[in-house]
Amino acid sequence: MRHFLVMCLFGALASVVFGAMAKDTPRERWLYGLKVFAQFTVIGLALAWLLYFIPW
Amino acid sequence: MVKSERLHADDVEPTPSSAWLVGVAAWFIPGSGHLMLKKWGRAALMGGVVWFAFIVGLAMGGHLFDLTGGPGSSALLQVPPMIADIGSGVLYTVCWFLGYGFADDPTQAARATYEYGTNFLLIAGLLNYLTMLDAFDIAAGRHS
Numbered sequence: 001m002r003h004f005l006v007m008c009l010f011g012a013l014a015s016v017v018f019g020a021m022a023k024d025t026p027r028e029r030w031l032y033g034l035k036v037f038a039q040f041t042v043i044g045l046a047l048a049w050l051l052y053f054i055p056w
Numbered sequence: 057m058v059k060s061e062r063l064h065a066d067d068v069e070p071t072p073s074s075a076w077l078v079g080v081a082a083w084f085i086p087g088s089g090h091l092m093l094k095k096w097g098r099a100a101l102m103g104g105v106v107w108f109a110f111i112v113g114l115a116m117g118g119h120l121f122d123l124t125g126g127p128g129s130s131a132l133l134q135v136p137p138m139i140a141d142i143g144s145g146v147l148y149t150v151c152w153f154l155g156y157g158f159a160d161d162p163t164q165a166a167r168a169t170y171e172y173g174t175n176f177l178l179i180a181g182l183l184n185y186l187t188m189l190d191a192f193d194i195a196a197g198r199h200s
Contacts, residue, residue: 006172009112010179013105017183020101021190024200 004045011040075195082191084145086110086184089191102187109180110147117164118173120148120157143181143188 019033082089087103121138151157193199
């Protein structure tokens, strides 16, 4: 669980900066920041499960 | 040069020297570029993220990179992460002067949060590069 929370914190920090500098209106910035955060989280989880099943 | 290209070249305004100053300040002290532009919210948000990520990274026992590789490691391999770390500006510089975070200490590397901390330190520098470019663009009038 700690790994997931740290990953979420990582995604949140990055998405704050991406969202703040990307769009024009505050509403667009919020939406873009949330979208980037969701992408970080979902793709991170997907990659984690993918790597879990790969026997190194 | 065709007419349209000539017109386009004439449209490009020179970058004001103050924009370069803002860019350098934004790199050296995270958030200061936006402060100079009186963008208080952005300064707190974007600069705060960089400071927070760096401090959390250090608290997790992360490793900062420089060109002094340990035995068996190439100095060239240290260059890309070092460039990312240098993005933190004064935070990296202070740690470098104090020698804090650069040691190849096995007990530090054994910590569960070591890799996370190293990545937080890297992302702090990279996000500060973005913050710096944002402040520079605002100062140059290319972005609001």
